[in-house]
Amino acid sequence: MKIGVPAEIKADEYRVGMTPASVREAVHHGHQVFVQSNAGYTIGLVNEDYARAGATITADAVETFASAELIVKVKEPLPQEVALLNENHILFTYLHLAPAPELTRSLLDSGCVAIAYETVTGAHGSLPLLAPMSEVAGRMSVQAGAHCLEIEQGGRGMLLGGVPGTLPAKVVVLGGGVVGTNAARVALGMEADVTILDVSLPRLAELDIHFAPALNTLFSTVDAVHQMVSTADLVVGAVLVPGSSAPRLISEAMVRDMKKGSVIVDVAIDQGGCVETARATTHSDPTYVVHDVVHYCVANMPGAVARTSTFALNNATLPFTLAIANKGVKAALTDDEHLLNGLNVARGKLTYQAVAAATQLPYTPAVQAFT
DSSP, rough: OOEOOOOSSTTTOOOSSOOOOOHHHHHHHOEEEEEETBBBBTTTTTTHHHTTTTEEESSHHHHHHHHSEEEESOOOOOOHTTTOOOOTEEEEEEEOOOOOHHHHHHHHHHEEEEEGGGGGGOOOGTTTTTHHHHHHHHHHHHHHHHHHTTTGTTTTOOOOOTTTSSSOOOEEOOOSSSHHHHHHHHHHHHTTTEEESSSSSHHHHHHHHGGGGGGEEOOOEEEEEEEEHHOEEEEEEEOOTTTTOOOOOOOHHEEEEEEEOEEEEEGGGGOSSSSSSSSBBTBBOOOOEEEEEEEETTTTTGGGHHHHHHHHHHHHHHHHHHHHHHOOHHHHOOOHHHHTEEEEEEEEEEEOHHHHHHTTOOOGGGGGTOO
């Protein structure tokens, strides 16, 4: 199969869909790989590295898309990229379509097959292609939040862990999944006072056993969220409903009740955000203030550590990329129910129910997509 790896064009996005090692693996399996010139340059993956791995270097996105059947990206395509897609393309990338009805319609109109990293499943309901970036974002959320708590950034002027004789900052994490667990791990390592809220008692029990007495756990209700958020110095929004829009757990009224200079890091912003006052920001302009509360809502947080993120993502995506290339998309989806769960769009049909519900578009079950 012919595989295309375009340069990412979203603002402040420097990750790349395939590393030279991944390209070499694909070439070893008999496939052709077309990598756009300088696609990985910013993170030290230069054209010569890709050429040595067996890739053909293309001049631009137009040539890359035109040369390939399978397009492997990182972020959702922007309008100028969607314009390059057609019914002969398979798009494999993060899509996050639930809060993006226009993109959804454009992909349907293109006739392509689009498989979303974030809805590919694994054993026991896991999300193996989302997990690596969730790990990165969870750890970064506390790093970013600690920085935002500084006076110069508009924060309360608190050191997350305090020093002897002073109280540490109160960190509240909404959601005990991969993002929340990694956020808690870093916050605890910085000696903050950390509480995780979740609606799953079994998950809270797991977290309690894992982190022992250092972590506070609390069953999530509207009252509990309001109470904890109003006393927090740093709130990390780490909730996820696979493939769907994030639930709005923090209302504007709750934000208004927060302490002056406190900080919200809404990691769920890729799925629309879990805070009513949240709107997507960029790495070059990451924060804004509402009701004296600093909001950090960068939509592609792992892009700030793009080299680490690229290698972590490739470790997870490569087996699926090879399965699609080796078998063809129809056979690969038929043979693997977990990959089939990643199918969002198939030649004019919307095949992910949560996206259909969020965008109010007609839904076709994935198993019927190619019939």
